Amino acid sequence: MSTQLPRRTVITAAALSPALAVGVPAAAQAAPGGSVIRDVVLAVHGGAGSLPRGALTPVQEKAYRDAIEKALRTGAGLLAAGAPALDAVEAAVRVLEDDPNFNAGKGAVFNTDAEHELDASIMNGKDLRSGAVAGVHNTRNPISLARMVMERSRHVLMAGKGADVFALQNGLAYTTQDYFFTQRRWDALLTAKNPPSVPPSVTEGQTVGAVAVDKQNDVAAATSTGGLTNKLVGRVGDSPVIGAGTYANSRTVAVSCTGTGEVFIRGVAAYDISALMEYTGAAVQDAAAKVITQKIPALGATGGAIALDPRGRLATPHSTLGIINGYITRDGSVVTRLYNDETPPH
Numbered sequence: 001m002s003t004q005l006p007r008r009t010v011i012t013a014a015a016l017s018p019a020l021a022v023g024v025p026a027a028a029q030a031a032p033g034g035s036v037i038r039d040v041v042l043a044v045h046g047g048a049g050s051l052p053r054g055a056l057t058p059v060q061e062k063a064y065r066d067a068i069e070k071a072l073r074t075g076a077g078l079l080a081a082g083a084p085a086l087d088a089v090e091a092a093v094r095v096l097e098d099d100p101n102f103n104a105g106k107g108a109v110f111n112t113d114a115e116h117e118l119d120a121s122i123m124n125g126k127d128l129r130s131g132a133v134a135g136v137h138n139t140r141n142p143i144s145l146a147r148m149v150m151e152r153s154r155h156v157l158m159a160g161k162g163a164d165v166f167a168l169q170n171g172l173a174y175t176t177q178d179y180f181f182t183q184r185r186w187d188a189l190l191t192a193k194n195p196p197s198v199p200p201s202v203t204e205g206q207t208v209g210a211v212a213v214d215k216q217n218d219v220a221a222a223t224s225t226g227g228l229t230n231k232l233v234g235r236v237g238d239s240p241v242i243g244a245g246t247y248a249n250s251r252t253v254a255v256s257c258t259g260t261g262e263v264f265i266r267g268v269a270a271y272d273i274s275a276l277m278e279y280t281g282a283a284v285q286d287a288a289a290k291v292i293t294q295k296i297p298a299l300g301a302t303g304g305a306i307a308l309d310p311r312g313r314l315a316t317p318h319s320t321l322g323i324i325n326g327y328i329t330r331d332g333s334v335v336t337r338l339y340n341d342e343t344p345p346h
Contacts, residue, residue: 036285039329040314042075042212044068044092046102046324048258048304049206053339064101065336068326071095075212076328085212085220085254086124086147092210093120093143093222100182104208105141108180108226110189113233116180118226119240120146121157125219125248125310132240134159139167140175143224146240148172157240185229192230207239209246209256211308219254219310221246221270228261237261243271250310252277253284258323259296259303267295273307284308285315292317293345316343 046068056064075092079085097105108116120142121132131150134157139145145167149158152170168174207225214220223246225239238245238261245261247270248254255270264270269291276287288307296303297319304318306325316325322340337343 036283037314037316037327037335039312039331040213040308040327041079041312041330042072042088042092042210043306043308043314043316043325043327044071044075044096044208044210045256045258045304045306045316046096046208047206048302048318048320048323050321051324051339052321053341056338060101061338064324064338065326067096067099067101068324068336069334071210072326072328072334075210076332079212079214082215084124084126084216085214085218086122088212088214089210089220089222089254090122090143090147092212093122093208093224094141096208096210097141097143097224100184102208103185103206103226104224105226106180107182107185109185109206109229109231111227111231111233111235114186114189115233116177116226117231117233117235118142118180118224119236120222120224121240121242121246122146122150122222123220123242123246123248123254124150125221125250125254126216128249130156130242130246130248132157132242132246133163134236134240135234136160136163136167137177138164138175139172140179141172143222145172146222146224156242159236180226185226188229207245207256207258209239209258209306211248211254211256211306211314213254213308213310213312217310218250219248219308221248221254221256223256223258238264238269241265243268245270247271247274249274249278253287253307253309255288255305255307257292257303257305259320260301263296263299263301264303267291267299269296269303269305273305277309284313285317288315289317293319318343318345 075088304323
C-alpha cells in the first residue's frame with residue numbers, strides 16, 4: 001500500500017468561516033458551537049503571543065508556513081507508514097528545532113548571560129512513559145535527547161551538564177553554542193536589557209510542540225523551548241515538566257502547552273486538561289478551554305495549548321491574542337495559522 005500523502009494543500013484559518021470555507025475539508029471545519037477540529041492526526045504549535053495580520057512580510061510569512069507544513073508532513077508521513085505517534089511528534093518537533101524562526105534548538109533565545117539553555121519533554125500516551133531534559137547547552141535536538149532519557153535511562157528528567165554528557169554517551173553529537181545563534185534573538189536580548197518606553201505590539205510565540213494520534217488510536221505529545229529572553233541562568237519553565245507543559249494519555253488526550261511557564265507549572269495545566277476529560281467526561285475543547293482561558297488567567301498569566309484526543313478532535317485554546325499553529329487531517333490536508341485572526345480563542 002502506498003503511504004504517499006496527498007498533494008500539498010495549505011489553507012489558512014481565515015477561510016474557516018462557513019461562508020469562506022471553500023476548499024477546506026468538511027472534517028477540518030469548526031464544529032457548531034465550538035472550535036474543535038475533527039479528523040486530525042497531527043498538530044503543531046509555534047507558541048502563543050500576538051501576531052497581527054500584516055506583521056510579517058510575505059517572505060517571512062511563507063517561511064513560517066513552510067516550516068509548519070514541513071513539520072506536519074514529516075510527522076504525518078511516519079503515521080501513514082504505520083509508525084507510532086511517539087515517532088511522529090519527535091520528528092515534527094525536530095523540524096521546528098532546526099528552523100531558526102522558532103524559539104527551540106537553532107533559533108533559541110538568550111538568557112541573562114547570553115547563553116542558550118534548552119528544555120524539552122516527550123510523553124507516550126500508550127503507557128505514560130516520558131522523558132525530559134532541562135538546561136541543555138550542547139545538544140542540537142533536545143527533543144531526541146528527551147526521548148533517549150525515556151528509553152535509555154531509568155529517569156524521567158535530566159538537567160544541565162549531566163544531560164549533555166548523557167547525550168554524548170548515547171551517540172548524539174556535541175553542538176557548540178554558536179550553532180544556536182541568530183541575529184534576531186541577539187537583538188531581542190539587547191532590547192530586553194534596554195527595554196523601549198513603549199512595549200512592542202508584536203509578540204511572537206516562544207515554545208514549539210506537537211501532538212499526534214496513530215493508527216492504533218494511541219496519542220503522544222512533545223514540547224521544546226529555548227525559554228524566555230533574558231531569563232535568569234538556570235530558570236526552568238513548564239516545557240520539560242511532565243503534567244505542566246506536556247502530557248499524553250491514550251484514554252484522554254495529548255497536550256502541548258505554551259505560555260508563562262511558572263504559572264503553567266503551578267496550574268499543572270497539561271494534566272489538568274486530561275483530568276477534566278477523565279473525571280468529568282468533558283470534551284477536549286471544553287476541558288482545554290477551561291484550563292487555558294479560565295484557570296491560567298485566574299492565576300495571573302496567559303498562554304495556549306494544542307490538545308488532541310484519540311478520536312482526532314483538536315482544540316487550540318489560547319488566552320493570548322493568538323497562537324501559531326497548524327494541523328494535518330487524515331486526508332492529508334494541511335492548515336497553517338499564524339495571525340491573531342486565524343485562530344479562535346477557544
